[in-house]
Amino acid sequence: MILKNKFGFINPNVKRFLYLYSQIERDMSDCAQISYNYHTPVMLQEVLTGLEIKPDGVYADLTFGGGGHSRAMLKRLSPEGHLYGFDQDMDAQAGAPEDGRFTFVRSNFRYLRNWMQYYGHDTVDGILADLGVSSHHLDEGSRGFSFRSDAPLDMRMNQRARLTAREVVNEYSEEQLASILYLYGELKQSRRVASALVKARSQAPIETTGRLAEVLTPLLGHGREKKDLARAFQALRIEVNGEMKALRQMLDAAIELLAPGGRLVVLTYHSLEDRMVKNVMRSGNPEGESLQDAVYGQSLSPLRMVGRMQTPSEEEQAANPRSRSAKLRIAEKV
């Protein structure tokens, strides 16, 4: 990209990028360094705009991660406001802000309603969910989320959970593996891959990310091995962490918990979760069945979509390639 033309004027795209980042920097100015190393928050300004934060409100960030979104949300709250930051990963807790207006909840967000009741809230004013794994998960090779480092096949976000990727790869039936790879990874060659896994594990258990990558690579599309490997790893991770079930339960809880006018802001990273979020925001249910008033034909959906689906700007995608597949959707409780 040309930064300046011959007259020394800055390219407008670069200008927009600098502006965006100066805003993000302002929002993040009091962030501990950990949050940048742990995870760079995606679509920060768009998320904050979508939440329409009321300074005295009660909010839940269901995916605290490195706390980038949470810290920016806290900056918009008055001493009367409160933010609950959820994460099921104990590593995330280390970066929790020490602030009387913040409570870290180390739990799966599927228990959102129970926790809010426990803290004495029948309703909340806004909910953010930035789904999936953090950069920390992918960069910390020992967690077994990435094929870029060799580690035991783990992939648990919650280190106390029972199911690991090792069990899924070595104990699930060929049929189960094929459907996981197809549904959660959108892998075209899912049946061939499942059959190769079953054959390989009959010789010796597949114990590490390195061995898994070795078995899968020869079966993947030529020239797109890395993309397909990432899809296969994504599929296993979604299964290990029960992500689709947790999302469904969380969306149901969010509908019940939000106060009228309260905002639900969700960032998704693959089509299956995006479809579920879109359906719930449009119709109030994951199947997308529209419920209408029998007499007047008006929508009975508990949520109203706010604006269209948004994606990160080109500048953000260039600065943070992991943001590339993000889709942001916003809804308001009717």
Ligand SMILES: C[S@@+](CC[C@H](N)C(=O)[O-])C[C@H]1O[C@@H](n2cnc3c(N)ncnc32)[C@H](O)[C@@H]1O
């Ligand atoms: C994409 S990261 C969030 C990053 C965060 N917004 C930030 O600015 O740093 C997703 C985080 O949500 C957590 N997570 C994913 N699914 C979860 C669930 N069902 N319950 C609780 N935490 C979950 C992961 O452990 C991870 O730390």
